[in-house]
Amino acid sequence: MMTIATTQPKLLTGSRVYLRPINGEDAGMYYEHLYVEETRRLTGTHKYATKEQISRYIDAKSQDASSVLLLIALQESDEVIGDIALQDIDTINRSAGIRIAISYEQHQGQGYGQEAMQLLLEYGFGVLNLQRIELEVFTYNPRAAHVYEKLGFVREGIKRKALYYHHQYHDVITMSMLADEYRAKYGISEL
Template identity: 70%
Template sequence: MKWRRLKMSDKHARLLTGERVYLRPLNGEDSELYYQMFYDEETRWLTGTQKHNTKEQIARYIERKAGDDSSVLLLIALEENDKVIGDIAIQDMDRGNRTANLRIAIDKVEHQCMGYGQEALLLLLDYGFGILNLHRIELEVYAYNNRAVHVYEKVGFVREGVRRQMLYYNHEYHDVIMMSMLENEYRARYLL
């Protein structure tokens, strides 16, 4: 995986670049885009999102995240046309214990099952373990999101447990699967 310094000559500043996607920071101009992503019905279901936010709340959220040194929030964009297809974040970083949480969302069905999410995950894992010097990256995924579970396991995340009936969504309770990857597991899999 490659990472590079922000390059202002690009249409958008790129933090991490892969073969088909790149990850870039959000800026004030992305508020409307992020708001639209936030209200995609399929994305809300897959991420278990229940909260409703106004455009102003989204803009303030982006502004807060820009100054938050315990998280890295990035948009996932296609290399071929700069189209934003989702977001990914390392958050809740605990520098003392070198741990963090990861989340990702691909916003439309036509961009899912194309390998974009996997590529974005690998870019951010490389950044998290390499640049941020994390030892453990964890995530949670809803048990009904089988595609995401498959991708996380394929990338190397290990199931640690289940939080039973943690989410109440659409008149039903759903389990949450807890997964993690350790630095040495990442290095053994991707750096040899």
Template identity: 65%
Template sequence: MKQTEGSSPVRFQEGRAVYLRPIELEDAEMYHASLYHSRIRELTGTQKIYSREQIRRYLEGKMQDSSSLLLLIALRDTDEVIGDIALQDIDLLNRSANLRIALFGDEVLGKGYGSEAIALLLDYAFGILQLHRIELNVFDFNPRAQHVYEKLGFRKEGVQRDALFYNHKYHDSITMSILEEEYRALYGAK
């Protein structure tokens, strides 16, 4: 999705190829459509069917929720939205959160966009929010994502056996995390 003429998107965190921007109610239609790409539904374990109104209410709720941060991933050169990324269950007392990411289409997979988006969000999470631990879950049928997360510094913590029933079969969910000192050692942050 491109910005309307004359408007300039907010570039919350900016990298070489992508930037992260806040999601707006005007994004509801595009966000709704993104939920129906069959491969993305599988990779994210999305099982429910959502109406446009449900998505609109979801986005309104996310915008008011201080325990989560939902951002869109856009290409730097064209402003095209190619995915979303979120910090969820932000716990400032224990300095932890859960991360999730989805890219909207096979044509944007394998180009480093997701890795860059995660690195941008980790920089914000550890540098501004001062979090100590960020975890994520990845399904066992997605070894490509597991490899990417490991390259970014996430370590496997455990397996939730048969946690997802999708397409007539049970799948394990692998929990991975990164701690602030691991992030700082890997990325050279202070």
């Protein structure tokens, strides 16, 4: 396990975690996180990449206006524990997808992911003025589905046998949250 503690600018700050931009110096650490087997399973990651490909991916993301890729770090130690992204940002329809990965088991189930999601939802609905944020979660990850529902996401449907992983097909749950649902859940009034 490779953990890197760095002092980087904090884009979004919570009580226990903060979200910061990813940069070229993070390529080695991001590469290590990509190969944690249980995290790969929970995120349905099939693709393998070299460190050079990861570096190019990070560079491309910094130029991509349709996504926001951030690292999740602990407030107390600056240790990076995962990543989170708004992706496929559609400025006409004001929608985006959201995804998250907490890389190591010792950081999972601690509420860090929930706090990171709240920070990025606030950014998406508040700063980017999105109307809809959606996600997908696999039926074999009920813990994540439960957290998403606690956050205010609504189940929209099931994509049957949409993921092939470890010699089996799995269903994918689609969920979303609308801006008015977000404001009602978190007590935020419109201006």
